[in-house]
Amino acid sequence: MVQFTDWDILKNLLLAARWTILLSLLAFVGGGVFGLLLTLLRSMRNKLITYLIQGYVEIFQGIPLLMQLFLTFFGLSLIGIEVDAWTAAVISLTLFSSAFFHDIWRGCIEALPKGQWEACKTLGLSYLQTMRHVIVPQAMRMSIAPTVGFSVQIVKGTALASVIGFVELTKAGSMINNAVFQPFKVFVFVAILYFIICFPLSVLARHLEKKNHVAR
Amino acid sequence: MSYQLDFTNLIPYLPQFAAGLWTTVELTLISTFGGLLLGTLCAQGRISQEAWLRTCCSCYVEVIRNTPFIVQLFFIFFGLPALGFKLSAWQAGTIAMIINLGAYSTEIIRAGIDAAPKGQWEAGQTLGLTRRQVFWHIILPPAYQRVYPAIVSQCIIVMLGSAVVSQISVEELTFSANFIQSRTFLSFESYMIAALVYLLLAILMRQTFALIKRITFKNPSL
Amino acid sequence: DKLTDIKESKVLKVAVPQDFPPFGSVGTDLQPQGYDIDMAKYLAKQLNVELKLVPVTSANRIPYLQTGKVDLVISSMGKNPAREKVVDFSDAYAPFFLGVFGTKSEPVSNAQELADKTVGVTRGSVEDLELSKLVPKSTTIKRFEDNNSTLSAFLSGQVSLIATGNLVITEIATRYPDKAPETKFLLHNSPCYVGVMKGETELVAEINRLIKSAKQDGVLEALSQKWLKAPFPADL
Amino acid sequence: MSLVSLDQVHKYYGDNHVLKGVDLKVEAGEVVSIIGRSGSGKSTLLRCMNGLEEYQQGGIIVDNQAVENDEFKLRLLSRSVGMVFQSFNLFPHMTVGENVMLATKLVLKKNKAENKKLAEALLEKVGLSDKFDAYPGNLSGGQQQRVAIARSLAMSPKVLLCDEITSALDPELVGEVLKVLEQLKAEGMTLILVTHEMNFARDVGDRVIFMNQGKVWETGPSEEVFSNPQTEELQSFLAAVR
Amino acid sequence: MSLVSLDQVHKYYGDNHVLKGVDLKVEAGEVVSIIGRSGSGKSTLLRCMNGLEEYQQGGIIVDNQAVENDEFKLRLLSRSVGMVFQSFNLFPHMTVGENVMLATKLVLKKNKAENKKLAEALLEKVGLSDKFDAYPGNLSGGQQQRVAIARSLAMSPKVLLCDEITSALDPELVGEVLKVLEQLKAEGMTLILVTHEMNFARDVGDRVIFMNQGKVWETGPSEEVFSNPQTEELQSFLAAVR
Numbered sequence A: 001m002v003q004f005t006d007w008d009i010l011k012n013l014l015l016a017a018r019w020t021i022l023l024s025l026l027a028f029v030g031g032g033v034f035g036l037l038l039t040l041l042r043s044m045r046n047k048l049i050t051y052l053i054q055g056y057v058e059i060f061q062g063i064p065l066l067m068q069l070f071l072t073f074f075g076l077s078l079i080g081i082e083v084d085a086w087t088a089a090v091i092s093l094t095l096f097s098s099a100f101f102h103d104i105w106r107g108c109i110e111a112l113p114k115g116q117w118e119a120c121k122t123l124g125l126s127y128l129q130t131m132r133h134v135i136v137p138q139a140m141r142m143s144i145a146p147t148v149g150f151s152v153q154i155v156k157g158t159a160l161a162s163v164i165g166f167v168e169l170t171k172a173g174s175m176i177n178n179a180v181f182q183p184f185k186v187f188v189f190v191a192i193l194y195f196i197i198c199f200p201l202s203v204l205a206r207h208l209e210k211k212n213h214v215a216r
Numbered sequence B: 001m002s003y004q005l006d007f008t009n010l011i012p013y014l015p016q017f018a019a020g021l022w023t024t025v026e027l028t029l030i031s032t033f034g035g036l037l038l039g040t041l042c043a044q045g046r047i048s049q050e051a052w053l054r055t056c057c058s059c060y061v062e063v064i065r066n067t068p069f070i071v072q073l074f075f076i077f078f079g080l081p082a083l084g085f086k087l088s089a090w091q092a093g094t095i096a097m098i099i100n101l102g103a104y105s106t107e108i109i110r111a112g113i114d115a116a117p118k119g120q121w122e123a124g125q126t127l128g129l130t131r132r133q134v135f136w137h138i139i140l141p142p143a144y145q146r147v148y149p150a151i152v153s154q155c156i157i158v159m160l161g162s163a164v165v166s167q168i169s170v171e172e173l174t175f176s177a178n179f180i181q182s183r184t185f186l187s188f189e190s191y192m193i194a195a196l197v198y199l200l201l202a203i204l205m206r207q208t209f210a211l212i213k214r215i216t217f218k219n220p221s222l
Numbered sequence C: 001d002k003l004t005d006i007k008e009s010k011v012l013k014v015a016v017p018q019d020f021p022p023f024g025s026v027g028t029d030l031q032p033q034g035y036d037i038d039m040a041k042y043l044a045k046q047l048n049v050e051l052k053l054v055p056v057t058s059a060n061r062i063p064y065l066q067t068g069k070v071d072l073v074i075s076s077m078g079k080n081p082a083r084e085k086v087v088d089f090s091d092a093y094a095p096f097f098l099g100v101f102g103t104k105s106e107p108v109s110n111a112q113e114l115a116d117k118t119v120g121v122t123r124g125s126v127e128d129l130e131l132s133k134l135v136p137k138s139t140t141i142k143r144f145e146d147n148n149s150t151l152s153a154f155l156s157g158q159v160s161l162i163a164t165g166n167l168v169i170t171e172i173a174t175r176y177p178d179k180a181p182e183t184k185f186l187l188h189n190s191p192c193y194v195g196v197m198k199g200e201t202e203l204v205a206e207i208n209r210l211i212k213s214a215k216q217d218g219v220l221e222a223l224s225q226k227w228l229k230a231p232f233p234a235d236l
Numbered sequence D, E: 001m002s003l004v005s006l007d008q009v010h011k012y013y014g015d016n017h018v019l020k021g022v023d024l025k026v027e028a029g030e031v032v033s034i035i036g037r038s039g040s041g042k043s044t045l046l047r048c049m050n051g052l053e054e055y056q057q058g059g060i061i062v063d064n065q066a067v068e069n070d071e072f073k074l075r076l077l078s079r080s081v082g083m084v085f086q087s088f089n090l091f092p093h094m095t096v097g098e099n100v101m102l103a104t105k106l107v108l109k110k111n112k113a114e115n116k117k118l119a120e121a122l123l124e125k126v127g128l129s130d131k132f133d134a135y136p137g138n139l140s141g142g143q144q145q146r147v148a149i150a151r152s153l154a155m156s157p158k159v160l161l162c163d164e165i166t167s168a169l170d171p172e173l174v175g176e177v178l179k180v181l182e183q184l185k186a187e188g189m190t191l192i193l194v195t196h197e198m199n200f201a202r203d204v205g206d207r208v209i210f211m212n213q214g215k216v217w218e219t220g221p222s223e224e225v226f227s228n229p230q231t232e233e234l235q236s237f238l239a240a241v242r
């Protein structure tokens, strides 16, 4: 019969945590790129595009991530698109986080004082010049803190990939629990590992936020 | 591979969906009230003059905000009984949701409180109110109004998070979808319906909160 | 068809349990091991293809098969009419008894006596379907996502009665003698079958051929002795 | 004994020695204006008098109560001392009436009817009887400041402290507020006003106090101080603000 | 033809009829101050002149170009009309020098060296030659406003519109900015100033325009308007602000 020592438990969880981190990175990059694309598209101020993007955001923020995972994992295969747990997790997390990233960044752009736009207009800058030289640099600086803050949500979101069989930290935790039946210990370990990943990000986000407020 | 969507076979299971939906609504209502209450109390704790209380509240907030909901849920449901606290799945789910919303709303409400001009505290103090009176009567209502949109979003996020409590056998909407899927093997259809219902629920919640706002915040601007 | 696909791609994807000892559980390296895993290995070897194990839960193993994410389900899966509508089954490859188990303090000896009691079960499993048919209306059935959770719920005291396989209970008994549930009554004799996507008759025939030769060559007897500590029943 | 009496009050913000031994006595019914350069410690002085700031040395006695750093005593003190702020500090989520009645309801536990009558009378006095149910956000600055005065008066304080209560107002609205103060003076209220309006200090104040470098630098009857400043510092200050 | 000419301009915000037929001509080299009550439409008028707001009726011609709602034409117009805002609206992420050079670089496509020389000359003119590499956040309000003026001047506009450019400044800093304006006047720049500083309107403005209820209510040479207001409204306005 297999017997797990505490070290076995921790070792396996640490190994699984690698996947949590990798998955988070992929989702962060994917969501970031896609969210940026949406933000740029939206800044074209085309009514139809704006409506479509609003709908997109509404849908991906309005359906539980768990459901999105189920739908991508089982749903896409049914209509003939082959996806494994990896792909499904990356796709859902990317779509999910892109909706939030887009929302954050658009918020930053809109939070800039109207006077900045007006000053550019009176100086004769075109829309693109205004965006490129005045709006985007400032919005970017403003968006760093909330972006880092949201990355914590992404890390936590990867936990849900466990329900489609992806063996990351949470899934490894429940597998080990099944073998050792010490749920208290196992889930404390799991929680601590997540905390170790997320807490520094939270602190960084808060620090950046403070710095930003002082600067302005 | 082609696949024919087949919703007709799901019709007999509509009552099951409805039951799941009701549980989701119930969980959401209870955890919204409980979570906001907890969050308000902790926000008060975080600006308390007692250092230990401030520390306790911020530890709670940090731990919850930096671990996944599903892990918190497993911990409460599977882990706590090992310490002698036995909770039903429904209780565990509700408590996990309350604790989760509590932590997030603590931060949100505190931001609203921090934004209160110092003069509001001073005005209350010079009128002879106690610190607690100033907090509840003067600081808190505008703080809520200030951060209302953030609170709404967080409550909706918690509602969506309730999908996860299906994992510990709470028979809410996702559980229904999963259950029906395991009986009919119509996974895609079941999930589609559930997803749509969640979406509608989220929209409905937003509307409801907007209505509440119109009724409670009578003054137009802060 | 699937069989040719498998032979061409040289890969056999098999859904196996990882929360259902002794059929499937994980070792300290988190790799699956157990009766079902060895069965899968045997089939792959006979087909002369590479084996890819996909850990699944009772609840999602059929969607895995339906969506083509696996070629076979070897996951202590029992046969019933509802499933036969969506899945094709091979011949039986392992014995299995389902039962209701519980703590000593629960005096139960048949389904009727479950009235007003709460029973934990794994959602979508054969025991779920069987139990749902047998118990009185007043019984509360708590359905968990996977066998993992069902067992955790029992061991952590969340439920005092569960329905599952007898061998699972035996396994627990060897590991946690003090926590082991006692057998209340047997539900159903439910031998395990290999599940194949509906309509893949070629593949079913090939699997059946291999199972038959496994019985004759004593492979199944060896597996049974190794994992179930009992001889392979003659009537299968 | 004087209504307000300060004895060698010293106050530090960290290393910044802001009040450097202030002596001051104000009798009941007096109207005193405090003038001085920005940063000379006028606001700090006022805030020490009602316990919003602690001081480190000396003593302050108001209405026979020592101003000490003790929550309960300060709450008692707040019944004797009212304060009106430059930025009004009205409670934006309450109507004008609710603003005025809050403290009497919570602190004095007045009953509803009585409370309402009082609030109406006070709003009448500041010329805002028609604004009982309006929200502060919908009032002009001058109106808001008059509500703030009414709110302070509701606790029937013995002395009202006013810190530049007109400087956030448009010039056109200042008059309304000053009229209310004149009326309070006529009714015998004790007022201590920090102000930048020299005309007002001269016309309404019985006595003027010129603060400089954290001290009471010069003081005397208003007419005298303005027409015949003794110290060089006051002379140059008056020259600058005119 | 006049440099700026407005003909029966009407402007609505939704149902709010803000400008009710404004006629106005400003000649090259003139300095015109616009005064009037809050809400009388002064800012709106200015913002219509440079296309920041659309108007619904009438016509505006500046430097022989009609002000119309067309992005290309408005960009052309922006070379003739400069504007300085009450809240400066400097770009906080760029240095002072970069602020001044941005538009000349992007719009006029000046080369780097030329551009830098121009910016240095302009900053010299507003007395800030040592702040070329500073960030706006590190400057005082008066300095920021002077940078904003330099930034507008970089496009060598024919007319400079200024909307209460000193009212966000501490009284001590106002002088610096007014000095720059006087200097511009001396150099022959056409200025249209919305201001609450009556002294300044009188001393610097050649002509004063009193706006009331969305119309040009009274206008004339500064001295005359202030010493001898014709309409009752202007009389009461002048009485109130003094």
Ligand SMILES: Nc1ncnc2c1ncn2[C@@H]1O[C@H](COP(=O)(O)OP(=O)(O)OP(=O)(O)O)[C@@H](O)[C@H]1O
Pocket (backbone or CB within 6 Å): D013, D016, D018, D036, D037, D038, D039, D040, D041, D042, D043, D044, D045
């Ligand atoms: N909360 C504070 N923390 C630290 N220093 C302070 C604080 N409040 C005031 N000071 C300092 O105390 C000194 C006196 O400030 P105070 O506000 O009393 O001046 P004032 O005479 O009211 O000036 P003003 O006319 O500008 O209101 C100043 O040097 C100021 O910088």
Ligand SMILES: Nc1ncnc2c1ncn2[C@@H]1O[C@H](COP(=O)(O)OP(=O)(O)OP(=O)(O)O)[C@@H](O)[C@H]1O
Pocket (backbone or CB within 6 Å): E013, E016, E018, E036, E037, E038, E039, E040, E041, E042, E043, E044, E045
């Ligand atoms: N963006 C806007 N949307 C709607 N109404 C506006 C807007 N801007 C100004 N108004 C309204 O137009 C009228 C004139 O405003 P404007 O800002 O031109 O006045 P003003 O004379 O500049 O006043 P002030 O001296 O306070 O700056 C006011 O009634 C104001 O409420």
Ligand SMILES: [Mg+2]
Pocket (backbone or CB within 6 Å): D042, D043, D044, D163
């Ligand atoms: Mg002060």
Ligand SMILES: [Mg+2]
Pocket (backbone or CB within 6 Å): E042, E043, E044, E163
């Ligand atoms: Mg204006």
